[in-house]
Structures are given as C-alpha cells and as structure tokens.
Amino acid sequence: MKDLYKIIKSPMITEKGDVQKEKYNQLTFEVSKDANKIEIKKAVERLLKVKVLNVNTSNIRGKPKRLGKNIGRMKDWKKAIVTLKPGDHIDFFEGV
Numbered sequence: 001m002k003d004l005y006k007i008i009k010s011p012m013i014t015e016k017g018d019v020q021k022e023k024y025n026q027l028t029f030e031v032s033k034d035a036n037k038i039e040i041k042k043a044v045e046r047l048l049k050v051k052v053l054n055v056n057t058s059n060i061r062g063k064p065k066r067l068g069k070n071i072g073r074m075k076d077w078k079k080a081i082v083t084l085k086p087g088d089h090i091d092f093f094e095g096v
Contacts, residue, residue, distance in 0.1 A: 012079070014028070027044075050090060
C-alpha cells in the first residue's frame with residue numbers, strides 16, 4: 001500500500017468547502033494524481049479516524065499562465081470530495 005501522506009496531499013480550505021462541510025458533511029482534499037477512490041477512502045479513514053461514505057474525484061487541468069512573453073501552464077492536479085458519516089466531523093482550525 002502507498003504511503004498515506006503521499007495519497008492525501010493537503011486539505012482545501014475554501015468558502016465553498018466550508019458550505020459543503022456544514023450542509024453536506026463533505027471535505028475536500030488535494031490528492032495524488034494516481035490515487036483511486038478506494039485508496040483515498042482508506043487513507044482518510046486511517047489518518048483522520050472517521051467513517052467515509054462516499055468519494056468523488058475530479059482531475060483539474062492546469063490553467064495557462066503568462067510571464068512576459070513566455071507562456072506556460074500551472075500543474076495538473078486531482079481533487080477528492082469525501083462525504084463523511086453523519087455525526088463525524090473534523091475541525092481543522094479548532095483553536096483559532
């Protein structure tokens with residue numbers, strides 16, 4: 001099995017994510033591009049000690065960026081939206 005910290009790269013803390021967390025009990029993570037839904041589910045359950053009901057993933061293409069006359073692209077990445085069991089929650093900024 002892959003390293004859990006290589007599968008889950010970072011949580012995505014956004015306004016839309018806050019609404020999803022409160023309304024639908026969903027969390028959003030940036031994950032490894034080669035991770036599948038089963039690996040993501042196991043990694044979240046082991047790292048955060050919660051029960052996962054569903055995992056939705058999407059591949060995000062990097063936006064084109066320009067610096068002067070040079071044109072490049074941002075990197076491609078993968079996003080996972082994880083639905084937690086009712087009653088489970090995770091507080092990223094508990095003491096703030």
